[in-house]
Amino acid sequence: MRDFAVVGAGPAGSRFARRAADLGRDVVVFEQGTVGEPLACSGHVSLDVWDYVPEGAREDLFQNAISGARFHVGGADSTAYPFYKETPISNAIDRVGLDRTLADAARDAGATIREGHTVTAVRERADRVELDVKGPDGTETVAARMVAGCDGPRSRVRREVGLPEPDELLHGVLGFDPDPDAQDFVDVHLTVPRFFAWRIPRGDAGVEYGLAASPGADVGDRFDALVDDYGATIDRRCSGAIPIGPPDSVVSDRAFLIGDAAGQTKPFTGGGIRYGMTAADCAARTVDPTAPRTLDDYERAWRSELGREIRLGAWVRRAYSLPTPVQRLGLRTFAGEIGVHMDRPSSLFSREQVRALLR
Numbered sequence: 001m002r003d004f005a006v007v008g009a010g011p012a013g014s015r016f017a018r019r020a021a022d023l024g025r026d027v028v029v030f031e032q033g034t035v036g037e038p039l040a041c042s043g044h045v046s047l048d049v050w051d052y053v054p055e056g057a058r059e060d061l062f063q064n065a066i067s068g069a070r071f072h073v074g075g076a077d078s079t080a081y082p083f084y085k086e087t088p089i090s091n092a093i094d095r096v097g098l099d100r101t102l103a104d105a106a107r108d109a110g111a112t113i114r115e116g117h118t119v120t121a122v123r124e125r126a127d128r129v130e131l132d133v134k135g136p137d138g139t140e141t142v143a144a145r146m147v148a149g150c151d152g153p154r155s156r157v158r159r160e161v162g163l164p165e166p167d168e169l170l171h172g173v174l175g176f177d178p179d180p181d182a183q184d185f186v187d188v189h190l191t192v193p194r195f196f197a198w199r200i201p202r203g204d205a206g207v208e209y210g211l212a213a214s215p216g217a218d219v220g221d222r223f224d225a226l227v228d229d230y231g232a233t234i235d236r237r238c239s240g241a242i243p244i245g246p247p248d249s250v251v252s253d254r255a256f257l258i259g260d261a262a263g264q265t266k267p268f269t270g271g272g273i274r275y276g277m278t279a280a281d282c283a284a285r286t287v288d289p290t291a292p293r294t295l296d297d298y299e300r301a302w303r304s305e306l307g308r309e310i311r312l313g314a315w316v317r318r319a320y321s322l323p324t325p326v327q328r329l330g331l332r333t334f335a336g337e338i339g340v341h342m343d344r345p346s347s348l349f350s351r352e353q354v355r356a357l358l359r
Contacts (some may be wrong), residue, residue: 002026002237005144006111007119007157009035010257012276013150014102014113015052017304019284021109028142028252029103030133032118033309038098040240041211042054042174043095044186044200045273046343047088052277064092065186066254069334071207073327074191076229081331082185083338090342092202111303112189120148122160122255145289147255150280155261159264161252166263167245170195170270173223175234180204184282189226194321195270197226198354201316207232212242217280244268246310250302251295258283264306266343268320278305312345 004020006013009031017027044066045344050058068084103113121132129147133140151155153169181201189197189211197211209227213219219239225235246263251258258264259276266275282301288294319330337359339352347353 001128002028002142002144003354004028004146004148005129005142006148006150007122007131007155008149008151008261009103009106009113009115010099010150010152010258010276011102012264013148013263013282014099014106015277016148016150016280016283017106017111017113018102018109019281020038021106021111022160023152023284027106028110028144030117030119031103031108031113031115031296031341033102033138034115036070036096036111037070039096039174039238040096040172041273042198042200042271043093043098043202044198044208045093045098046090046341048191048274048343049093049098052102052274053098054105054143061093061097061101062091063094064182064201065184066092066186066200067184068338069188070190071331072187072191072268073324073331074143075189076187080187081335083335084185085338088184090202093207096203102324114216119156122157122163124252124254125330127315145254146287146292146295148283149255149257149261150259150276151261151266153243153260153263156256157255158261163252163255163257164247166247168243170212170242170244171215171219171239172210172242172270173219173233173237173239174208175227175237176206176208176224177227177232178235179233181207186227190320190327191233192222192320194317196320197222197237199226199230209234209263243272244270249256249299251299254296255297256283256287256294262302263334264302264310267310268316268345269313269342273345275306275310277304285334296342309343309345312348316345316348336352 003025065088070080187199250262265272279302286297341355
């Protein structure tokens, strides 16, 4: 019997598998397709991502350095309010490559990753979990002491074990223009109900366009309008759900959720790569597969690490719904050099940010 069965080989699942295998756990990961496909997540990340990948991986994954963001309350030609640092604050990366790099690191640590295997059922027993897994050779039942649900915003593991859903699911759309663009500023448009649209230059890899909104908010039409406004030509397009707001509990008797399945994302951007991998480290450090009571330790650990940032991020998101004149006033007042970290809303109150405001 395995120590852990992990469902989903995205950043959260592969990071947990790697760290658990490093500790000597017997880990198997099931990925329903090919690792990294289909792409359904932005490749704009904080510099912290390099702390989670093997040495030397940056050279293959890096696409562009970002030093700031231009905020707009209108379209492409509207007034821009720049927020920036003198040095890069984030990077555009090969998002598919990141998933594959993290999965390879998990394999190197001793975890087994089985692509093309879909978990169709999860049953919690007194001393184990049983997973029905459909693969190329048919369906098998796999036993493990615990299961980690790292299977995204519409998590089957979450549904099978009866855990609550995230507070909200947004509909996100991404599209890619192949024309190279090495600008060091992203563009953010506060033109979408309760969220925003974006343009991210990715160097030789082109430009990423995207937006997210509540389902039914004419997401497709709004995306087309964004792309047309910039005169871009899109050669690839994808979409997916973005969970916002973690539920009250992400653990059951022998199951636990990590990443998007647990709603461990930034409420003000929807990004979850770093938060998911932070939670994965918490799980690997605290969960003993032979002691189900340690699942409560994981619940406390990840909330201690991320809870404050998620709560503050929810307050930041409220600014997206302010009246346009108020948004303009706020952007005009605070535009300029900043001292914040894109993953940590608490840095809005940091000494570095205060010094930047004074300057």
